[in-house]
Amino acid sequence: MKFDTLVLGGGIVGVSVAVHLQQRGLSVALVDRKPPGNETSFGNAGLIQREGVYPYAFPRDLGKLLDYARNRSLDVRYHPTAMPSLAPFLYRYWYHSRPDRHATIARSYATLIEHCVSEHRALVEVAGAGALLRSGGWLKVFRTARKLDEETRAAERSHAEYGVTFETLDAVQLRAAEPFLSHALLGALRYTGSDSVSDPNALVMAYARLFERLGGHILIGDAETLEPQWAVHAQSGRVEARSVVVAMGPWSDTITARLGYRLPLAVKRGYHMHYAAEPGARLNQPVLDVESGFLIAPMVRGIRLTTGVELGLRDTAATPVQLEAVEPIARQLFPLASRLDATPWLGRRPCTPDMMPIIGPAPHHKDLWFAFGHAHHGLTLGPITGRLIAEMITGEQTIVDPYPFRVDRF
Structure with a gap:
């Protein structure tokens, strides 16, 4: 099985990345040990926090x-x-x-937050998941x-x-x-x-079904079997791709550390x-x-x-x-x-210690991308992160400046 991109991690961030890449015409496989939305994205307050400009x-x-x-x-x-x-x-x-450093961080963080509601609503509409979304704050x-x-x-x-x-x-x-x-x-x-949802797990699953309707493949497998350049082992066999996105939330450092990246997660x-x-x-x-x-x-x-x-x-x-x-x-x-x-x-x-996610290319490996570290705002920032990563991978003009979220800031 060969694809353009492997996305490792079936939470809200990984699923959003997979949808945006598939929408842009890439062939994508989403790999996780469980079906989408059954780890960190399963349990949260269901808030899409447009007000969350200060992490x-x-x-x-x-x-x-x-x-x-x-x-x-x-x-x-x-x-x-x-x-x-x-x-x-x-x-x-x-x-x-410290207040002055926190204020500087907020100026970058707000560039993502300002798109959180609109990007969720766009995916909700095409996924047919409107019944899960509450507006009104x-x-x-x-x-x-x-x-x-x-x-x-x-x-x-x-x-x-x-x-x-x-x-x-x-x-x-x-x-x-x-x-x-x-x-x-x-x-x-x-x-x-701000918006909220009545079932975060169901929302992730709705986005995952959209991904499949677009032609994407959801595979049960072990992301820790990742091999450069690039393959993993799934239940259905060996899966290869030209690029890979690590979006495994709190388990991301199990992959990044093995590849030589000592990130403070x-x-x-x-x-x-x-x-x-x-x-x-x-x-x-x-x-x-x-x-x-x-x-x-x-x-x-x-x-x-x-x-x-x-x-x-x-x-x-x-x-x-x-x-x-x-x-x-x-x-x-x-x-x-x-x-x-x-x-x-x-x-x-x-x-992460600076309260901002890690979004962007790995500096020492070709076609390796990171999308994790969203702390309290994983649900909030999933779709905008997915769009930003997809734009960078496909060479489009990005909706926001990705520089503040780069891997090598640490």
Whole structure:
């Protein structure tokens, strides 16, 4: 089996890359050990974050750092045994999070973010997946005036600098929008320019079906069998191609390291659980409880509760203590009924210390391309990343300048 391009990784980024390449007339094989959308892309909040121009920074406030050091925070937990391995990454993350450096990063990052909604909508339309997409934004809700004021100032800055649209809701307006949320809330911010989806896994599968309709091939195989220049072993046999795109999310460094690239990739782990709503209760849009560090979202399966960040090694066993800690608070926020999943789902977000993805050609191998490291915004940036990589591979004028996301910046 011979193709123009192999795409390694069946998450939202890999599938989006495969679709865009196939649309441009290349013959493409998408290779993963599981069917598309069943690893990191399976479990997330379902947000397409047009407002996310400032990537999530490492806290630099001493009080916040001391709070996290106690390892009892609701939004961030860590595995003490992992800290020696993670310390070099975390130091670089902290370094890049200084406000002036973070602002510089945002200017590059925003060039991707500004296309996230439009690029998803374009794929949703041709994939026939409109039933999965919700427009109208999502909510940050607040219990204290101090936090509401702080977040409002940040939203105003994003609006002034990058055109992010939002509206403020007082307690009465919030109850009208979401009547089943706790009446103890003081108000909310709604990011009106963002979209969300009711089943991220189903969206990836819809894009994968589009890829197949365009003539692409989805193969079950082991990407770690990659051989220069270029072949992998799939269940159906040896697969060869002129070029390869590594889009394996948190597992990408298993390939890149073997090829000689020492990239600073780490993971932020997170959990989710689905719940039934109490009879008659309804949630209309995703809701982030800012002060408690969790999000609830209406999904096809039920109300999905997602946790914040767990810092640990990628393959360490699940330790869903954050989920247990925030579930009682989530039940106060919204009338959740019984759990619907047998066990909490664990996902791993692939992260770089400068908070930007790695998108572009490998400097030391011909026809090797990287597309990973999207952290919290994998779903958000999948389609625009797919378009950018496809444009670079085919020699088109790129929709954004790829230079800030180059591999050799590290």
